[in-house]
Amino acid sequence: MRFRSTRAPAGRTVALSRALLAGLAPDGGLYVPEALPLRSAEEFADCTTPAQIAARLLAPFFAGDPLAPHLEGLARDAFGWPLRLRALRGPGPAGRVLELFHGPTLAFKDLGARFLAAALEHLPRASGERLTVLVATSGDTGGAVAAAFDGRSAIDVVLLYPRGGVSARQEHQLTCWSRNVRAFAVRGSFDDCQRLVKGAFADSDLLRSRRLTSANSINVGRLLPQTVPYAWAALLHHREHGEPLGFVVPTGNLGNALAALWARAMGLPVGPVVLVTNANRAIPESLEHGAWRPRPAVRTLASAMDVGDASNMERLLDLVPDWRALRGRVRAFAVDDDEIRARIRMDAERRGEIWCPHTAAAAEVLATRLAHEGGAFAIVATAHPAKFEGVVEPLVGRSIEVPERLAALLRRPACIRELEATPEALRAVLRV
Numbered sequence: 001m002r003f004r005s006t007r008a009p010a011g012r013t014v015a016l017s018r019a020l021l022a023g024l025a026p027d028g029g030l031y032v033p034e035a036l037p038l039r040s041a042e043e044f045a046d047c048t049t050p051a052q053i054a055a056r057l058l059a060p061f062f063a064g065d066p067l068a069p070h071l072e073g074l075a076r077d078a079f080g081w082p083l084r085l086r087a088l089r090g091p092g093p094a095g096r097v098l099e100l101f102h103g104p105t106l107a108f109k110d111l112g113a114r115f116l117a118a119a120l121e122h123l124p125r126a127s128g129e130r131l132t133v134l135v136a137t138s139g140d141t142g143g144a145v146a147a148a149f150d151g152r153s154a155i156d157v158v159l160l161y162p163r164g165g166v167s168a169r170q171e172h173q174l175t176c177w178s179r180n181v182r183a184f185a186v187r188g189s190f191d192d193c194q195r196l197v198k199g200a201f202a203d204s205d206l207l208r209s210r211r212l213t214s215a216n217s218i219n220v221g222r223l224l225p226q227t228v229p230y231a232w233a234a235l236l237h238h239r240e241h242g243e244p245l246g247f248v249v250p251t252g253n254l255g256n257a258l259a260a261l262w263a264r265a266m267g268l269p270v271g272p273v274v275l276v277t278n279a280n281r282a283i284p285e286s287l288e289h290g291a292w293r294p295r296p297a298v299r300t301l302a303s304a305m306d307v308g309d310a311s312n313m314e315r316l317l318d319l320v321p322d323w324r325a326l327r328g329r330v331r332a333f334a335v336d337d338d339e340i341r342a343r344i345r346m347d348a349e350r351r352g353e354i355w356c357p358h359t360a361a362a363a364e365v366l367a368t369r370l371a372h373e374g375g376a377f378a379i380v381a382t383a384h385p386a387k388f389e390g391v392v393e394p395l396v397g398r399s400i401e402v403p404e405r406l407a408a409l410l411r412r413p414a415c416i417r418e419l420e421a422t423p424e425a426l427r428a429v430l431r432v
């Protein structure tokens with residue numbers, strides 16, 4: 001399979017490895033597969049584990065690439081921890097929960113990050129050549145990327161996050177790694193961080209001295225493995241109940257939800273895909289108005305979704321270029337902080353479910369906007385609540401047990417560095 005830029009539908013294509021290394025296409029667009037191969041549930045009849053499904057689902061994308069012989073190993077590495085599909089607990093409307101947070105940093109981003117890190121390590125490169133992975137993060141991406149690349153000494157990682165825009169535990173998970181992983185608190189918003197990263201990728205001077213790549217959800221190497229949990233959950237549900245499974249997806253940069261839509265476009269039994277944003281309501285508003293209207297990001301309790309200009313919108317519009325058609329394929333709802341707080345409180349009390357703020361937004365939409373809808377839905381649980389204890393604990397009135405994996409990270413010493421939100425400051429960091 002070859003990959004092309006969203007900005008050049010009939011333009012030059014590149015191999016998967018090239019797309020992974022480049023991150024962004026040279027014309028500033030995002031890489032997408034030339035075509036999404038059509039699959040059927042029967043093809044996966046003998047697959048049970050996510051790793052088996054990953055190897056089979058992703059095979060067409062790897063065909064003809066130097067990475068193809070490594071696919072099974074990559075799948076085993078990236079899906080080395082469990083996914084979980086379970087029923088919602090307690091009384092109230094039925095529903096399911098797809099838990100994607102059982103990886104090393106307890107967020108769904110572990111999965112794509114680990115897959116990409118392992119893939120980049122397998123890529124053939126000139127001896128001694130170092131690769132720098134540059135990432136803007138609103139919290140969870142950076143921790144997952146850091147954990148995935150930690151100790152892979154041929155690869156340097158530079159992480160930019162908005163100062164004060166991440167929780168204390170998130171900050172610790174960004175700043176506690178070995179020397180190949182450096183994190184910087186940028187004096188600005190997440191959108192400023194993203195702008196700096198985009199600027200660096202367009203800086204030809206810099207690129208002469210550095211081999212740069214991204215590990216944001218703009219990298220297609222993160223998106224492809226993210227289709228796997230949707231395929232796995234939908235196939236599991238379909239085998240048991242003979243019907244498709246819809247998903248309610250907490251959404252920021254739209255990487256996670258786009259993966260669900262790609263899985264559906266490949267013919268897997270994925271039902272409705274419902275996007276949930278926090279008070280950053282650019283996506284639901286744009287769907288309503290029929291034109292993309294990005295907005296400056298505002299801070300909310302669901303901080304990993306504080307995005308005003310979702311980078312994967314470009315891929316969504318590539319998949320479904322017509323706004324009217326798009327409205328038929330996805331729905332989107334915004335949930336504000338008051339609703340998030342109320343939902344965390346209510347579900348803890350009545351159902352014994354403790355949500356992270358992002359997952360709470362999805363739970364709110366399932367309970368209030370989809371209550372009368374037929375068909376089965378799973379809310380997508382994107383992070384463990386212990387990562388957002390500052391928000392969650394006061395609302396549920398008790399402390400949340402910290403899983404040992406996270407506790408071990410929190411015991412490591414951290415090193416916090418600040419950075420001006422200017423291209424010059426970033427250039428100085430990348431030249432080191």
Ligand SMILES: *Cc1c(COP(=O)(O)O)cnc(C)c1O
Pocket residue numbers: 107108109140141217250251252253254255256257304305358359382383
């Ligand atoms: C990143 C993140 C999201 C949003 O995912 P996107 O792919 O950016 O839409 C939601 N919840 C959590 C916990 C996250 O870390």
